[in-house]
Amino acid sequence: MKETGVAEVEQSAKMTARRQAMLDAAAAVIFEVGYERASLAAIVRRSGGSLSTLYQLFGSKEGLFEAMIADRCACIMAELSSPDLSARGARAVLLAVGHAFMRVLLTPDAQALWRMVMSEGIKFPRLPQIFFSSGPDRLHARLAEYLYGLDQAGCARVPEPLPTAKAFCILVHGDLYNRVVSGVRSPPEPAELSAYIERAVDMFCLIIQLAPAGEAGDGRILDRW
Template identity: 30%
Template structure:
């Protein structure tokens, strides 16, 4: 006898419901980036979006769930871009340069800088902030890049030092520059994205590329 409980089919939201959800996420996005995680409350968002608490809680059961939706919204186009970059056939070096260029530009755009500041400021007091950000953004990007690097390892173009560790190393090379931008030492305008991308890909390939 099969004791598995059948899950009800998830009904697609109507256009009106989707519009309402998008409005809530947009208001929460502004609040989280401008005020921080602690100062953003579910009830406070009603001042921006209107409606009842019951309606708001019907879309998002907790502030954590709403924050996850905001991070998803903030990073959706970027994740789509890097997946396109890595799935497009091409020379490995140029593909990695394109990935790093997109990564640097995302880190240096206003919302990118504001998001990093939010994560750094709030994750110590609210561990769920860092966990959600990793699950919805950084971790997903690491896995996409690691999948690409594994393909290059399997094709004999890169040494196998663990694709996920290699992905983290390449992404981590940009952290020093990000910190300088967060501290206001360098302008966060992404003007050096090309040079930075080529420099770090060069370092990466000198470490891991196989002759051929």
């Protein structure tokens, strides 16, 4: 009985590894040639798996594509879910989120993913839906919850937390990200990026009328983040 259980665990681990290898291969191939020109044969060759396993795990090319987008979005957004911000004031929290957000957005993987969403989304309308639900929507919801806490504590004025959270993200990435992702300019040096984020956060703090007490922080509010 014990041997059977060990065998099942090993088989499950192997299948998980094969699945991840196929997702990584799909990302590499699709980022190189686009969704339409990417062939399952090329993905299988790069992953070292088999076509039958690919169909077993994902069902189709579209299923693989969707799983790859969800996987990449999860990886890209992971950093935004992990910082230990509970001991910081509100402005420091917003700065930390802004820095994490831009570090993620400016990675080559994230830029390639966004370009692909833009180029393939017209032909495959579900792609943008998957991208937003797996990435930006989760960040917006999390940030909206935090802003709601500030509003309820009287530290800031945030009558509409979700639209305000979206506005924060737009303000932080702004023109800089659009120019980098479109290839108009190179990614900023750390000092330039830091100054850019500080200006955006300070502007946002004025918009939400963050009180000095809110800047200093309230442990009960920050714990909600």
